[in-house]
Amino acid sequence: MDLPPVLLSPQSQTCTHLAETCMERERSPPTAELGRDSFPSGQLPSSSLADADWFWDEHIQAKRARVETIVRGMCLSPSPVVPGSARARESSCCPEKARERKRKQSLPTHQGPLKSGPAWDRGPKKRGTRVKEQLHLLKQQLRHLQEHVLQATESRAPAQGPGDTEQRSPPRAKQRNSFLSSPWTVEIKPHQSSSKDVYGAVKPRTAEVQQQAEEPMLHPSGPRALVETLRKELNRAVSQAVDSVLQQVLLDPPDHLTRQEQSCQGLASEGRSQPSPPGRSAHREPLALATLPRRVQPQAGAPLGNSSLATPLDSPMCPVSPRAVPKPYQSPLANCPLTAVPSHMWENQILSQLLGRGPDGHWSGSPPQDVSSQSRPSPESAQQPWVLSQQQPALSFTSVHLESRPLLPPVKMEQEGKLVFSDALFLDTKHIQEGLSPGHLKKAKLMFFFTRYPSSNLLKAYFPDVQFNRCITSQMIKWFSNFREFYYIQMEKYARQAISDGVTNPKMLAVLRDSEIFRVLNTHYNKGNDFEVPDCFLEIATLTLQEFFKAVSAGKDTDPSWKKPIYKIISKLDSDIPEILKSSNYPQELFRS
DNA sequence: GCTTTACCTG
DNA sequence: CAGGTAAAGC
Numbered sequence: 001m002d003l004p005p006v007l008l009s010p011q012s013q014t015c016t017h018l019a020e021t022c023m024e025r026e027r028s029p030p031t032a033e034l035g036r037d038s039f040p041s042g043q044l045p046s047s048s049l050a051d052a053d054w055f056w057d058e059h060i061q062a063k064r065a066r067v068e069t070i071v072r073g074m075c076l077s078p079s080p081v082v083p084g085s086a087r088a089r090e091s092s093c094c095p096e097k098a099r100e101r102k103r104k105q106s107l108p109t110h111q112g113p114l115k116s117g118p119a120w121d122r123g124p125k126k127r128g129t130r131v132k133e134q135l136h137l138l139k140q141q142l143r144h145l146q147e148h149v150l151q152a153t154e155s156r157a158p159a160q161g162p163g164d165t166e167q168r169s170p171p172r173a174k175q176r177n178s179f180l181s182s183p184w185t186v187e188i189k190p191h192q193s194s195s196k197d198v199y200g201a202v203k204p205r206t207a208e209v210q211q212q213a214e215e216p217m218l219h220p221s222g223p224r225a226l227v228e229t230l231r232k233e234l235n236r237a238v239s240q241a242v243d244s245v246l247q248q249v250l251l252d253p254p255d256h257l258t259r260q261e262q263s264c265q266g267l268a269s270e271g272r273s274q275p276s277p278p279g280r281s282a283h284r285e286p287l288a289l290a291t292l293p294r295r296v297q298p299q300a301g302a303p304l305g306n307s308s309l310a311t312p313l314d315s316p317m318c319p320v321s322p323r324a325v326p327k328p329y330q331s332p333l334a335n336c337p338l339t340a341v342p343s344h345m346w347e348n349q350i351l352s353q354l355l356g357r358g359p360d361g362h363w364s365g366s367p368p369q370d371v372s373s374q375s376r377p378s379p380e381s382a383q384q385p386w387v388l389s390q391q392q393p394a395l396s397f398t399s400v401h402l403e404s405r406p407l408l409p410p411v412k413m414e415q416e417g418k419l420v421f422s423d424a425l426f427l428d429t430k431h432i433q434e435g436l437s438p439g440h441l442k443k444a445k446l447m448f449f450f451t452r453y454p455s456s457n458l459l460k461a462y463f464p465d466v467q468f469n470r471c472i473t474s475q476m477i478k479w480f481s482n483f484r485e486f487y488y489i490q491m492e493k494y495a496r497q498a499i500s501d502g503v504t505n506p507k508m509l510a511v512l513r514d515s516e517i518f519r520v521l522n523t524h525y526n527k528g529n530d531f532e533v534p535d536c537f538l539e540i541a542t543l544t545l546q547e548f549f550k551a552v553s554a555g556k557d558t559d560p561s562w563k564k565p566i567y568k569i570i571s572k573l574d575s576d577i578p579e580i581l582k583s584s585n586y587p588q589e590l591f592r593s
Numbered sequence: 594g595c596t597t598t599a600c601c602t603g
Numbered sequence: 604c605a606g607g608t609a610a611a612g613c
Binding site for chain 1: 596599
């Protein structure tokens with residue numbers, strides 16, 4: 001029930017397959033493999049050299065050898081890898097010629113519109129991935145409710161007869177606190193669940209639920225019956241709420257997410273927040289994002305109708321940066337000029353949510369041990385112990401939109417002092433650095449989860465403590481270029497691996513948190529696991545992987561610039577970066593923790 | 594011409 | 604990851 005069977009989870013196939021592939025490739029002479037990929041001479045760049053073909057093949061070999069070297073490094077590591085032996089051998093003999101035939105691919109430079117491209121008020125995204133855990137939490141809440149009801153009823157039973165329904169209120173209200181402003185908490189209330197179910201229209205179970213809700217009334221026979229009634233009612237209510245959550249999350253993620261993000265994202269929008277053209281919406285995103293595998297599967301008993309599954313998903317992605325695609329949803333606060341809000345104030349707001357509201361549901365609400373124990377059964381978190389601490393707060397619906405935010409240092413978490421943190425922000429922003437520190441590099445890597453093609457303006461905005469000059473800007477842009485290089489190499493590698501593994505449908509490919517490719521990417525960009533990789537990055541990576549898969553499958557990799565269309569696609573999918581990353585003291589915070 | 598990018602190399 | 608180069612876009 002955890003992973004859709006259709007999803008390729010490379011880890012399950014991992015190195016055994018990889019090794020096979022590698023072995024085969026090692027055994028087979030490169031030239032044999034080049035048979036398929038080698039360029040028709042007609043496509044070769046014109047050259048007066050008689051040995052042009054030879055040079056070309058050498059070049060292709062060199063490139064292939066490089067990829068293969070990396071592949072081998074993956075599957076054979078940590079054993080010593082033949083470090084580009086072929087490449088070094090081949091390219092050393094004719095570097096000039098080889099290079100001459102390369103630079104055919106140039107990525108779309110998104111300047112101009114991209115430069116102005118404010119891409120803020122979209123924020124971290126939480127989507128269906130943790131619905132399971134939310135479900136667990138709901139059930140847990142239900143259990144508490146039931147316990148409260150049971151206790152209250154039994155204690156009052158001798159004195160009070162059936163029908164004392166008011167006793168439900170206190171425990172329920174108490175429990176609801178942990179959900180805080182969750183829009184779904186309303187539906188926890190049994191009496192509203194059937195009449196106020198805003199999502200009822202799409203829920204096939206509504207009628208059935210209403211019918212069942214009347215049953216208990218026919219058997220009023222004592223406290224036990226009342227308890228049973230309450231229990232059933234609560235069960236149904238929670239089920240309904242869960243249904244609604246699932247429906248909403250799976251069918252219309254951006255909408256409800258946006259609603260949730262409005263509380264803080266709009267505040268932090270600086271100059272980049274430009275109102276998006278109202279006409280555009282996520283639905284118009286030209287990419288076939290709906291083909292992304294659904295990573296959240298309904299539970300066995302969850303009444304998520306097949307009809308909804310068949311319905312094409314709305315874009316499940318993070319809102320794409322407006323610099324490329326206008327945001328589908330406009331936060332009402334997005335137009336608030338940031339200048340009117342001191343930075344420490346909105347930082348404080350965010351932190352208030354991080355330190356107070358989100359975790360509160362966990363720390364001061366229901367017993368912590370219960371919550372944490374609820375999160376453990378999730379195979380996802382079980383496979384990623386480091387994520388656990390971040391997922392606990394995320395169990396609350398309220399903190400859903402904080403999912404992509406970095407884990408705050410435990411020190412700060414324990415303090416619960418929002419002012420302390422914001423004061424620290426103020427102090428650290430005064431330290432303008434001339435050069436780039438390892439912390440900046442680390443931060444840049446984390447930013448890569450959200451933006452693959454940051455403009456220099458964006459970088460300047462997110463590194464307020466850096467004194468930018470031409471050199472620094474170039475260096476930072478170079479970083480991202482290197483990040484992309486690694487990223488695309490991995491994508492190509494795993495796409496080819498999937499092909500060699502016999503995968504035929506690109507939809508079978510997905511980058512999941514338990515995937516080997518995820519591990520590789522996470523290791524590269526998030527070595528210390530200081531950050532929870534945002535879902536939107538996984539979706540981008542999945543899409544990239546699929547695009548590479550499709551291109552290679554179609555044999556487009558014989559085209560010298562076959563990657564260019566992929567780059568173009570990916571370049572349009574930059575997300576907004578959580579404001580917390582803009583904090584100049586973010587890297588320092590990471591290191592302190 | 595300057596900037597940004599992909600690609601290669603070490 | 605940085606240096607270098609060629610190419611492409613503004």
